Amino acid sequence: MKASATLLVTVSAAVFGFSSPALAAAPQDELSATISRDLPGLMTIYRDLHAHPELSTQELRSAAILAKAARDAGFTVTEKVGGTGVVAVLKNGEGPTVLIRADMDALPVVEQTGLPFASKQRGTSTAGVESGVMHACGHDTHMTAWIETARLMAAHKSEWAGTLVMIGQPAEETGEGALAMLKDGLYTRFPKPDFTLAFHDSADLPAGQVGAAVGWALANVDSVDMDVKGIGGHGAYPQTTKDPIVLASSIVMKLQTLASRETNPLDPVVVTVGSFHAGAKHNVISDDAKLQLTVRSYSDETRERLLDGIRRIARGEAIASGLPDNLMPVITVKEPHTRATWNSPEFTQTAVADLKGKMGDANVIVTPSVMGGEDFGEFRRADENHIQSVIFWVGGVDPAKLAAAKSGGAPLPSLHSPFWAPVADKVISSGSEAITLTAMRLMPRT
Ligand SMILES: [Zn+2]
Ligand SMILES: [Zn+2]
Secondary structure (H helix, E strand, O other): OOOOOOOOOOOOHHHHOOOOHHHHOOHHHHHHHHHHHHHHHHHHHHHHHHHOOOEOOOOHHHHHHHHHHHHHOOOEEEEEEOOOEEEEEEEEOOOOEEEEEEEOOEEOOOOOOOOOOOOOOEEEOOOOOEEEOEOOOOHHHHHHHHHHHHHHHHHOHHHEOEEEEEEEEOOOOOOOHHHHHHHOOOOOOOOOOOEEEEEEEEEEEEOOOEEEOOEEEEOEEEEEEEEEEOEOEEOOOHHHOEOHHHHHHHHHHHHHHHHHOOOOOOOOOEEEEEEEEEOOOOOEEOOEEEEEEEEEEOOHHHHHHHHHHHHHHHHHHHHHOOOOHHHOOEEEEOOOOEOOEEEOHHHHHHHHHHHHHHHOHHHEEEOOOOOOOOOOOHHHHOOOOOOEEEEEEEEEEOHHHHHHHHOOOOOOOOOOOOOOOOOHHHHHHHHHHHHHHHHHHHOEOO
């Protein structure tokens, strides 16, 4: 695509008369008109990215596409930052530094959308698991909008001043990528941002609608492994055993009290036991049971309290079952965990108000916080007293289907579903418009 260099310049209706209403429109309408014109080319990029998804840390092809697009737009591009990461810098005079991030990885999911450009790719994760690969989280829409944003910002250099740092981030799904880029010198080898921006497609909002939570946007995510030990034996002689299935069952039930009895009802938490494996045969009492938990919270204090509570409950129940000290449950909290994402409140409120004015009141909303996780928050946490940050949601659901689902119709696929097929043109156009408008506002030319 080629964006007009006069895109954001207000054009007087009087000059063109009433026969050219599009030209007489406000500047923001011209921006969306340009994005609409660019959309066929963007959809070609999107369909290509969608058909060629890559697993976390393996995003070589995607990274090369982003790097080339940014280079072609005039950015100085560095590749292989924190693995496959891309850093594209456009210095444009005195002013703030704004970082814009798109994540690039896909998921080990066998696509079932039936789309003509559905992924048929297979891959092997770094853990050695072979599976289908799919952009089931919509990171292909993020990358496509990133390309459009890079082009728009470059084409309108005369209308802003500052430094733009656009990054393609690897391995969001495994929670490693943001930290890997920071560790590889994102804030020392390249300009450190004053503001960080991103968006994520949403399976809960109507297509094209932009949303942002004020304050906590996404949660701390901890994966916890619990090995519950027992003393095995014959199923007919339980008195000679310490049954780990009964013990693990009571641990699972008692864990429910962490949320229901130990946490302030106004402080959202989740403790989910997603996996429970034990035993091999009807009449054999196993000697261990393995549980896998996901634990969600917002504040660091609440997170620590939940993890301490899990250890206490597991140990307490094991003691109550009569197990000796050397057979206490073994609990492993996986690191790195994903830390909660904070949308700087005043900054977010201003950005939402500004976008409302430009994209229309109904098209931009404040959304509730969610218990999902994202590693985007790491880019703010690396200097949290200075950097202001927001991650927007951009709706990807056909409004008619959303309305039908809300009134009892067929449930809709969520992110990570093999059926998740966002209304990509709307996500890409609203996403690139919201990010471009916000970046332009942060870097006014004075
Ligand atoms: Zn995801
Ligand atoms: Zn995602």
